Amino acid sequence: MQQFDVTAHNYDFVFKDSFSLFKNDIGDFLKVELPGIDSYLETEFAEIETSAERMDLNFKLEDGSILHLEEEIEVSVDDLIRFASYDLKLYNRYRDKIRTIILCIKGYPAAEATFNAGSLGYNTIVVNMSDKDGKEKMKELREKIEKGEEINYLELIFLPLMNSDQDMVKRVKETIELEKQLEVEQNLKNNIVALTFVLCDKLLSDQEISEIWRDYKMVRIFKYAEEQGKKKGKDEGKQEEARMLMIRQIKAKFGNADNEIIDLINKSELSKIEDLSEKIVTVDSKEEIIDFLKH
Known part of the structure; x- marks a missing residue:
């Protein structure tokens, strides 16, 4: 069964790459x-x-x-x-x-x-x-998708968890089949399918997971998510390195870096940190740094 396991790493890769789906729709879905x-x-x-x-x-x-x-x-x-x-x-x-x-x-x-x-x-x-009627929601989403209307993707992703007389594996398969009909870019479609799978992972038996993994080529979908996650990880690593270097520069010049400065640096974009690295040689106080980071 190990070859079909959804590890914590590829679980996080999927959610990092699909974060915007939750950012935009989670409030409406949870009520x-x-x-x-x-x-x-x-x-x-x-x-x-x-x-x-x-x-x-x-x-x-x-x-x-x-x-x-x-x-x-x-x-x-x-x-x-x-x-x-x-x-x-x-x-x-x-x-x-x-x-x-x-x-x-x-x-x-x-x-x-x-x-x-x-x-x-x-x-x-x-x-x-x-309280959520899975069959009725499936019918509603199918009609909207066929008409090309906008949907809340989280309703689709969490559809297998809604009330239904079908067993879980049938719900997951039917949901994935519906997701495959979405007229969206392939990367987004891959993410939606992968999210549906990982959110139901612990509710399925090993045999059911193996069946879905094989039938819907989850290896390919998670491979894409992992590649995207590694790319983002490299970008995040570059930003983290720049932030740490900036903090060291401030400590070298002023003896320490206040918590407020560290917090502002951690929240700043890479371009802002790079601008500050050029400006730091002419800065006379930590207050100037705070002002620069805030504006």
Whole structure:
């Protein structure tokens, strides 16, 4: 089965390359009031290596908080404890507020799932996927696609998780067949198919995963996603190197770099950092650097 495994690496490659789909459509799909999505956060932690223990999705929001999305067939206290342990790892790494939303396939009796461990309390929001009629949504999306009308791609990607009398593998296959009819560029179509697959990965048996992987040439789709991810990784590496060099220059000139300066540098585009590297020789104070980075 190992050859068909969706690893944390290609999982992240897919989501990095498809981030705009979530940025544009996630609010309408979840029907939950949230700040806008700013960026995608990788799901991989050294302590979490298996598909069954992998966090599903993490996004940095525009207010600085983190959106953690999980999907489960049913929600138990054990699940909540597991999600809480993920959130503590996220908090330990980023020190930002965490918002956890669970997509529950079989439904949940309350809008929130919580537990109280005395000194530690945990709260999540539950989106009841059983309230969404998968067959009706499939019919609606098929009609829109055939007419060339705009759709919310997340409704298509999460379609197999909606309420249906079909088994999961049939839902996934029918959804992928519909996605193949999209009149969009091939790269976007590949991403939509790959997202549908990875989001249902932990809900399918090994045999079902192998069948879908083979029938829909997932190796080719993930190979493309990996190549795109590596390209973006090189670009991000170049930016990170420029930022670190800039911080060292500031420390060399002023003795240290304030947290505000470091934060502004980390948020700046590469072109802004390059401009600052030329200007730094004539700068007399850290206030000038802050002003330059802000404007």
